[in-house]
Amino acid sequence: MQKSTTVPEFYKEISQLIPEPVQKEIGHFNLFKTEDLFRAGKAKGMPYNRRAYYKISLILGRNRAEYADKVIDIEHNALLFATPLIPYNYEPLDDQQSGVFCIFSEDFLTQDNSGVKLKDLPVFKPGGTPVFTLDQAQIEETRHIFDKMFREINSDYAYKYDLLRNYVIELIHFGQKLQPATSLFTETNAYKRVSSLFIELLERQFPIEPPHQKLNFRSAKDFADQLSIHVNYLNKVLKEITGKTTTELITDRIIKESKILLKHTDWNVSEIAYSLGFEEASHFNNLFKKHTSLSPRAFRV
Numbered sequence: 368m369q370k371s372t373t374v375p376e377f378y379k380e381i382s383q384l385i386p387e388p389v390q391k392e393i394g395h396f397n398l399f400k401t402e403d404l405f406r407a408g409k410a411k412g413m414p415y416n417r418r419a420y421y422k423i424s425l426i427l428g429r430n431r432a433e434y435a436d437k438v439i440d441i442e443h444n445a446l447l448f449a450t451p452l453i454p455y456n457y458e459p460l461d462d463q464q465s466g467v468f469c470i471f472s473e474d475f476l477t478q479d480n481s482g483v484k485l486k487d488l489p490v491f492k493p494g495g496t497p498v499f500t501l502d503q504a505q506i507e508e509t510r511h512i513f514d515k516m517f518r519e520i521n522s523d524y525a526y527k528y529d530l531l532r533n534y535v536i537e538l539i540h541f542g543q544k545l546q547p548a549t550s551l552f553t554e555t556n557a558y559k560r561v562s563s564l565f566i567e568l569l570e571r572q573f574p575i576e577p578p579h580q581k582l583n584f585r586s587a588k589d590f591a592d593q594l595s596i597h598v599n600y601l602n603k604v605l606k607e608i609t610g611k612t613t614t615e616l617i618t619d620r621i622i623k624e625s626k627i628l629l630k631h632t633d634w635n636v637s638e639i640a641y642s643l644g645f646e647e648a649s650h651f652n653n654l655f656k657k658h659t660s661l662s663p664r665a666f667r668v
Contacts, residue, residue, distance in 0.1 A: 394475025395420065396531055398516050401427075401466040421476075421485060422449040423538050424468035425501075425509050429460040432498055444501045446509055446542055448490040467513045469535065476532055490542045499545040512538050562608040564594055565601065569617065573624055575642045582621075585644040587613035622658050625651070629667045636663045 401424070423446070430441040441447075447468075473485050485491050501509065516534050519527045568590060572582050584590050590613060591598035602613050609616060621643050628639045640651035655663050 394477075395472040396469065396475045396520075396528065396535075397471075398469045398513070398520055399467065401464055401468060419451055420470045420472055421451065421491065422468055422470045423447070423535070423542070424449070425466045425506070425513060427466040427506070428464040430464075431458045431460055439498045441498065441500070444506050446499045446501055446505075446538075446545070448497045448539075448542055450486065450491040450497075452486055452491070467510075467517075469513070469516060469538075471535060475528075476535060488539060488543070489546060490539060499542060501545075505545070509538070509541065512541065558604045558608055561594065561596065561601065561604045565590055565605060565613070565616075568593060569620055573620070575624060575628060580642055582642070582644040585617070587617070590617075618654070618658070622655065625655060625663070626659075626666065629663055639663070 426441055426445045426447055427443075428441075429443070430445075432439045432441065432447060476485060490497065512534055516531060519530050519534070524530070568584060572584065575582075584593060587601065588598050591601045594601065598613070605611060605613050605616060611619070625639060625643060628634060628642070629636075632639075634642075636652070637648045640648040643651065645651040645654075652662055655661070655666070659666060
């Protein structure tokens with residue numbers, strides 16, 4: 368079994384380049400620029416072992432990350448999450464290396480006794496996705512979070528480590544959002560999550576207020592496209608969770624809203640039909656009568 372690299376050993380290796388670690392009572396946290404270590408010859412690869420700290424790295428340059436069960440080639444830019452639970456080897460493949468990373472102990476991030484367990488978070492789970500390729504907009508967003516860390520760690524603000532904890536959590540959530548939504552949940556929970564997202568997307572379109580407002584998502588395909596899933600999968604999920612198809616749920620909500628508009632506004636039927644996504648008032652009339660046994664005008668009386 369490989370020997371662990373402890374936090375003190377890590378600091379001993381690069382002691383000429385960095386300040387002393389933060390005080391023990393708040394756990395361990397520190398921040399580094401990759402190019403500083405690389406120029407000093409301290410980043411020519413990291414041995415394949417376990418480390419006693421968590422690490423989040425913005426990697427700018429060609430690299431290779433080797434884990435027990437996978438090899439990940441990083442061609443340009445990536446966000447890497449490392450955990451003491453999973454040994455890995457990190458090897459730069461050229462001299463054009465830049466970026467930034469932070470290291471922290473678990474007790475640094477659990478000062479509030481919230482019960483958060485880092486090993487249970489998707490980006491740190493064994494078998495999860497530890498490396499994410501970034502586009503330019505995502506690089507800028509990640510840099511912005513690290514920039515806030517650098518400003519804060521060098522400040523004399525009394526509560527700066529509370530802020531730094533928040534920035535670490537922000538990075539973790541940023542990484543988790545880069546994963547497909549369903550990969551963050553078991554299959555059962557993934558179904559519940561997709562169903563919840565669908566309901567949220569449906570409900571955010573209401574209430575309809577000005578008569579010229581129109582529904583953005585009207586069909587099952589509209590919702591599936593917005594959620595980046597296949598329409599058949601959306602139907603399967605909703606049928607499993609609610610017992611109804613996507614179209615049935617959309618129709619139920621439209622009928623509910625049409626009743627509200629008919630009873631509590633003075634809009635004419637054509638205006639209501641248009642706002643609910645019907646190009647022809649006759650289509651709205653037929654649907655409403657099918658589900659209520661009354662015409663819109665008769666319901667309004």
